[in-house]
Amino acid sequence: MSFLTSKENRKLFLRKIKNFWLDFRRNRIGLVGLTTILIYVIVAFASPWMAPYHPIRDTRLAQGYAMPEWVTILPQNADLPRTQIERIYWTVSENPQLIDIQFGEQVIVNYLGGQIKPAHVWLIYNFNYPHDVPPKTFQTTFSWSTDLVENLTYSINLGAVRLNDTVQPVWWLDSNQDGGGNAFINSEGIETLIMIGLDPVKDNLARRIFTGKGEYGLLLHLVFMPASEDATCRFTFKNGELRILGLVHGVLGADNAGRDLYSQLIVGVRISLTIGLLAAVISTSIGVLVGVVSGYTGGFVDEITMRIVDILLCLPVLPLLLTLMFMYGKSPYYLILIIAVFWWLGLSRIIRSQVLSLREMPFIEAAKAAGAGRFYTVFRHLIPNVLPVAFANMVLAVPGAIITEASLSFLGFGDPATSTWGRMLNHAFSYGAFTHMAWWWIFPPGLAIVCLCLAFVFVGHAVDEIANPRLRRRR
Amino acid sequence: MVSNIYFSQKFQIRKLGDSIVKEYLVKRIALAFITLFTVATLNFVIFQVLSPYDPFTMILDPNFTPEVKRILMEQYGLNETLEVRYVKYIQGMFTWNFGYSFLSKKLVVEQMAPKLANTILLLGSALVATVIVGIPVGILAASRRGSKLDVIAIGSGLLTWGVPIFFIQLLFMFFFCYWLPVNFNIQLFSIAGMTSVPPPKDTLTYMADVAWHLSGPLITLVLASFGSWALYTRNLLLDALTQDYVVTARAKGLSERTVLYRHAFRSTLPPMVTLIALSVPGIVTGAMITEFIFSWPGIGRWYLSSMNSGDYPVVQSVLFIYALLTIIANITADILYGLLDPRIRVGMRR
Numbered sequence: 001m002s003f004l005t006s007k008e009n010r011k012l013f014l015r016k017i018k019n020f021w022l023d024f025r026r027n028r029i030g031l032v033g034l035t036t037i038l039i040y041v042i043v044a045f046a047s048p049w050m051a052p053y054h055p056i057r058d059t060r061l062a063q064g065y066a067m068p069e070w071v072t073i074l075p076q077n078a079d080l081p082r083t084q085i086e087r088i089y090w091t092v093s094e095n096p097q098l099i100d101i102q103f104g105e106q107v108i109v110n111y112l113g114g115q116i117k118p119a120h121v122w123l124i125y126n127f128n129y130p131h132d133v134p135p136k137t138f139q140t141t142f143s144w145s146t147d148l149v150e151n152l153t154y155s156i157n158l159g160a161v162r163l164n165d166t167v168q169p170v171w172w173l174d175s176n177q178d179g180g181g182n183a184f185i186n187s188e189g190i191e192t193l194i195m196i197g198l199d200p201v202k203d204n205l206a207r208r209i210f211t212g213k214g215e216y217g218l219l220l221h222l223v224f225m226p227a228s229e230d231a232t233c234r235f236t237f238k239n240g241e242l243r244i245l246g247l248v249h250g251v252l253g254a255d256n257a258g259r260d261l262y263s264q265l266i267v268g269v270r271i272s273l274t275i276g277l278l279a280a281v282i283s284t285s286i287g288v289l290v291g292v293v294s295g296y297t298g299g300f301v302d303e304i305t306m307r308i309v310d311i312l313l314c315l316p317v318l319p320l321l322l323t324l325m326f327m328y329g330k331s332p333y334y335l336i337l338i339i340a341v342f343w344w345l346g347l348s349r350i351i352r353s354q355v356l357s358l359r360e361m362p363f364i365e366a367a368k369a370a371g372a373g374r375f376y377t378v379f380r381h382l383i384p385n386v387l388p389v390a391f392a393n394m395v396l397a398v399p400g401a402i403i404t405e406a407s408l409s410f411l412g413f414g415d416p417a418t419s420t421w422g423r424m425l426n427h428a429f430s431y432g433a434f435t436h437m438a439w440w441w442i443f444p445p446g447l448a449i450v451c452l453c454l455a456f457v458f459v460g461h462a463v464d465e466i467a468n469p470r471l472r473r474r475r
Numbered sequence: 476m477v478s479n480i481y482f483s484q485k486f487q488i489r490k491l492g493d494s495i496v497k498e499y500l501v502k503r504i505a506l507a508f509i510t511l512f513t514v515a516t517l518n519f520v521i522f523q524v525l526s527p528y529d530p531f532t533m534i535l536d537p538n539f540t541p542e543v544k545r546i547l548m549e550q551y552g553l554n555e556t557l558e559v560r561y562v563k564y565i566q567g568m569f570t571w572n573f574g575y576s577f578l579s580k581k582l583v584v585e586q587m588a589p590k591l592a593n594t595i596l597l598l599g600s601a602l603v604a605t606v607i608v609g610i611p612v613g614i615l616a617a618s619r620r621g622s623k624l625d626v627i628a629i630g631s632g633l634l635t636w637g638v639p640i641f642f643i644q645l646l647f648m649f650f651f652c653y654w655l656p657v658n659f660n661i662q663l664f665s666i667a668g669m670t671s672v673p674p675p676k677d678t679l680t681y682m683a684d685v686a687w688h689l690s691g692p693l694i695t696l697v698l699a700s701f702g703s704w705a706l707y708t709r710n711l712l713l714d715a716l717t718q719d720y721v722v723t724a725r726a727k728g729l730s731e732r733t734v735l736y737r738h739a740f741r742s743t744l745p746p747m748v749t750l751i752a753l754s755v756p757g758i759v760t761g762a763m764i765t766e767f768i769f770s771w772p773g774i775g776r777w778y779l780s781s782m783n784s785g786d787y788p789v790v791q792s793v794l795f796i797y798a799l800l801t802i803i804a805n806i807t808a809d810i811l812y813g814l815l816d817p818r819i820r821v822g823m824r825r
Contacts, residue, residue, distance in 0.1 A: 310510070311506070314798055315517075315798060315801075316794060316797035316798055318760035319763065320517075324521070327521060327525075399636060407760075410641050425641070425645065429768070435653070437654065437657065446639075446642035453636065453637035454634070457633055461633070
């Protein structure tokens with residue numbers, strides 16, 4: 001900036017900043033606000049390392065509406081299970097002749113033929129479930145393929161069992177052709193429940209299987225039904241995974257789809273801060289520029305500008321923002337721009353009235369008499385003098401912008417690809433956080449907004465007191 | 476003698492003020508019309524000129540034949556050139572003829588009337604309740620400066636800056652509509668809607684039912700915004716209490732009560748009225764979120780659902796009504812300002 005050119009001026013400017021800091025340091029509320037903002041800024045920079053999961057893409061991390069992990073401190077919640085993820089390594093439990101099984105990265109079951117009666121293979125994976133509280137859902141995925149199918153019908157049956165108990169079937173498939181695919185079995189899925197003959201509304205498959213802590217087994221039962229002696233078939237199984245969704249998860253629990261709420265909260269910090277700060281800076285710049293030009297030029301320009309401001313002040317801002325977001329795009333940067341466009345109005349009036357009184361001051365007169373040009377006067381004398389007020393206003397504009405963004409997202413008009421606090425609250429409101437009493441979903445995003453906005457209000461208040469000494473006298 | 480001179484002076488000021496007020500009002504109303512015109516034009520540009528969507532994509536069945544499409548376009552007047560449509564549209568807006576809704580195929584005005592009434596019920600009662608709560612808190616805070624109440628007033632004033640209205644409402648809803656009923660079986664406030672289903676037939680019971688449904692949103696709106704009122708009143712009053720005429724009044728030996736209410740508080744009324752008017756747009760948008768959360772059948776909720784279903788005639792009309800409400804509030808504030816404070820030369824205020 002032009003007033004930083006000479007060494008003298010730089011010194012003067014540094015001393016001004018130092019004095020400002022000395023004033024600010026005495027204001028306790030302002031310090032509290034500044035510390036809070038600093039914490040948020042650090043979190044915003046560290047968010048890629050602090051958030052363990054992707055806020056939107058990583059689903060099924062736990063049961064929907066899973067509580068935070070730390071509620072297990074309470075005795076009544078002590079036994080709630082965390083998410084248990086098992087990589088499935090099949091071992092053979094019963095194998096007749098004529099079948100060759102290779103274990104390794106993938107399990108290959110090779111039926112060689114030679115007889116006409118059906119042959120059964122039992123593969124089992126044993127695992128330990130260490131809780132008495134049953135899970136609500138478990139999910140199994142594996143990919144399988146069959147080839148070399150000749151004159152043969154096969155069936156794949158998946159079952160789950162508590163050791164020394166009866167087997168509960170989970171999924172099956174009959175075919176006589178080459179094929180394959182990824183099996184995804186969700187114990188709460190309606191098609192799964194209908195397939196095994198349970199009531200999709202009343203019955204819970206996971207509760208039927210998991211009856212207490214102990215050893216459990218996942219059973220893969222293959223049946224080969226050859227039509228002639230030269231029948232052949234080869235199975236390949238790989239990438240098996242068993243996921244027992246936990247009823248507690250992470251620092252802040254999970255949302256309806258099992259996403260990590262803590263990650264959503266952390267990621268939201270950066271977006272809220274960016275939107276708040278950028279919108280405030282842009283709108284303040286516009287406001288200062290319009291105010292100074294309008295106040296300094298006066299006359300026709302002033303009249304027209306102020307009438308335009310009058311008209312714009314009558315526009316219903318939030319509904320208009322909603323409409324613009326809905327019609328022309330939902331990117332956060334676009335949102336910053338349209339918030340900034342509607343936020344400079346009040347400030348331009350304040351700056352203008354300040355400039356009107358500054359314009360008549362002797363030092364401006366002196367500058368003019370010494371031959372200062374228009375631009376020189378504006379940038380060298382007027383703008384530096386309105387900067388404190390502009391700065392105080394800018395700090396107070398940040399919470400406004402943050403709350404506006406949160407309101408838009410809360411009403412469902414935010415960017416669906418970005419996780420923001422408003423979006424979290426919108427989802428909490430629309431996807432049943434209230435009926436599930438999911439306080440861990442409602443409170444954190446709201447409190448995060450409140451703390452950040454209050455921090456800026458506190459700092460703005462402190463800056464305002466320093467910039468406008470009149471206020472200091474009153475208190 | 477003294478009072479005579481005083482009155483004649485006051486009379487002169489009033490006379491002078493009157494002519495300026497009249498001139499100012501004419502200017503103000505002209506500006507209001509220009510503003511309305513701007514809003515209407517902006518609406519037209521947003522929805523019909525720059526819009527990336529075909530206004531019919533949302534409501535037309537893709538299986539419609541071009542013939543049906545053409546007839547529909549004709550019915551809605553969308554087949555004409557942009558200029559003709561613009562003129563017709565502006566005419567319609569200023570003659571209270573907002574066209575037909577795409578979705579319900581009914582007149583927008585007919586549908587709007589009951590919803591507008593509901594919104595005004597919510598808005599009006601919220602505004603009145605906020606003023607009734609906020610101003611006394613501010614007065615008490617100013618009269619007992621430094622006390623706990625003062626701290627509460629300042630604190631709640633700062634809170635209104637930092638706490639989004641919907642968060643207060645969500646918390647309220649969580650505690651009173653879910654947590655209390657589930658854990659203690661106490662249903663203090665209604666969860667959603669404006670009446671019970673089915674609504675009671677008897678008028679008195681009906682009104683009580685509406686009042687019960689209104690109480691939840693109303694309380695949250697008051698909680699969310701009374702603080703700024705309290706803070707504003709307090710600061711204005713503290714300013715007034717340092718003025719010379721207050722010192723004079725105290726020196727005359729008037730009671731502190733009289734000084735506070737008859738001397739200091741009166742002088743804070745004109746700026747307060749301005750604040751009431753200026754707070755209307757904020758309350759309008761606040762009411763939109765409130766209507767969304769509490770499922771209040773007002774125009775805000777209608778606006779949101781119409782936008783999501785692409786019903787542009789409705790969205791345009793509601794935006795227009797919002798602007799109209801704001802302008803009416805501003806003009807009312809200016810008139811009241813002139814009435815309450817005859818010293819003000821309204822036209823020179825800026």
